[in-house]
Amino acid sequence: MDADTFVERYQVERRNTDSLKWDALGERFGNPDLLPMWVADTEFRAPEAVLDAMTERVAHGAFGYSMVPDSYFEAFDAWAAARRQARVSRQWVRFSPGVVTSFYWMIGAFTEPGDAVLLTTPVYYPMHNAIRDTGRRLVTSELVRDENGEYGFDLEDFERTIVDAGVRQWIACSPHNPVSRVWSEDELDAVLGICAKHDVTVVADEIHQDILPGDRPFVAMSEVAGGRYRDRVITLSAVSKTFNLAALAHSHIIIHDDALRARYDAWTRSHAELGPNVLGVVAAEAAWRGGAEWLEALTEVIRRNDATFRARVREVAPTAQMPPLEGTYLLWLDLRDYVRPDEMQSFMQDTCGLAVDYGEWFSPHAKGFVRFNLATTPALLDQGVEQLVNGLSGLG
Numbered sequence: 001m002d003a004d005t006f007v008e009r010y011q012v013e014r015r016n017t018d019s020l021k022w023d024a025l026g027e028r029f030g031n032p033d034l035l036p037m038w039v040a041d042t043e044f045r046a047p048e049a050v051l052d053a054m055t056e057r058v059a060h061g062a063f064g065y066s067m068v069p070d071s072y073f074e075a076f077d078a079w080a081a082a083r084r085q086a087r088v089s090r091q092w093v094r095f096s097p098g099v100v101t102s103f104y105w106m107i108g109a110f111t112e113p114g115d116a117v118l119l120t121t122p123v124y125y126p127m128h129n130a131i132r133d134t135g136r137r138l139v140t141s142e143l144v145r146d147e148n149g150e151y152g153f154d155l156e157d158f159e160r161t162i163v164d165a166g167v168r169q170w171i172a173c174s175p176h177n178p179v180s181r182v183w184s185e186d187e188l189d190a191v192l193g194i195c196a197k198h199d200v201t202v203v204a205d206e207i208h209q210d211i212l213p214g215d216r217p218f219v220a221m222s223e224v225a226g227g228r229y230r231d232r233v234i235t236l237s238a239v240s241k242t243f244n245l246a247a248l249a250h251s252h253i254i255i256h257d258d259a260l261r262a263r264y265d266a267w268t269r270s271h272a273e274l275g276p277n278v279l280g281v282v283a284a285e286a287a288w289r290g291g292a293e294w295l296e297a298l299t300e301v302i303r304r305n306d307a308t309f310r311a312r313v314r315e316v317a318p319t320a321q322m323p324p325l326e327g328t329y330l331l332w333l334d335l336r337d338y339v340r341p342d343e344m345q346s347f348m349q350d351t352c353g354l355a356v357d358y359g360e361w362f363s364p365h366a367k368g369f370v371r372f373n374l375a376t377t378p379a380l381l382d383q384g385v386e387q388l389v390n391g392l393s394g395l396g
């Protein structure tokens, strides 16, 4: 299926469907008429395989307590094998209603109030909230940007921060939202080696692992150096980002190590005993079994949107930095050469009519950056980029 066919077949109007992205604009941005390019979901219906499986399950009509079938784990592992990801064994997997919920659970299970938890910033803002909300100390190590605009870990700062603050846990993002890095095995080996040296537990948020518009292959943290770090890595994943299923509230916590898993299980018995949502289970299995072609076409749409966006922005803002889009469908744009950071919100909303994610949500050092969601139709993308370009052209 080519990108045009995909768009024609799967695009869907989300306005007036209680969509957070479209229908909360008034509440979140104070203007219901903005064009939304913020929250990370897409304008596309899920693959037929998913809709058919869910329809069949709903038609059955009984929603009593259910189990997760063996076929679910077979499909999960087969998908991972086909995409050269970390293989999955049933006994390692636990469930949660979402990766954000899992941040809270991982902090609860593996740290104590007052402990230091590390983020490599700029990074997905619910991670910051989870650390603060649970009474832990939020500690950050800022990523560094090279001359090509690509981000990397600052290894010296990473280690110094861990030692100085006595960090107990690192919540990592891989691929990294918002800078769209797909970390190489060497990069991961270096940071995980430091975590091992200082006995830091690693929570690896790998929710974006299937969305790879660039050339770099995804490497799971649990697989780095032949699985050397499995005794400290806990992986969070879901099919929700990939197949636009976030509202089904279904995600995975994968723990390879027996001792870590026992600790987590003991914690859940007293805090979070909860079975998975049956429709989430049905949808995920169907997506693994029948969603590969859909995903390939979506990825092509993202690539094209990325190329269009960059080319148009460069015409009017040649020094605006944008790191290459290796993973995720989120483009990180540094507009500080053009817009005063303090005026960014009014520029985006009042001048351009756009709802985006602002840099300071991801790091206090990223004011003047914005994050655009590229997983939309080419028509909406064109509209959004034209609104941005017009705004930039009008600057004095």
Ligand SMILES: Cc1ncc(COP(=O)(O)O)c(C=O)c1O
Binding pocket: 039, 040, 097, 098, 099, 100, 101, 124, 173, 177, 205, 207, 208, 238, 240, 241, 246, 251
């Ligand atoms: C890095 C990252 N983690 C987690 C989530 C959300 O996960 P969930 O919807 O499962 O809570 C997102 C959504 O944008 C994300 O970008």
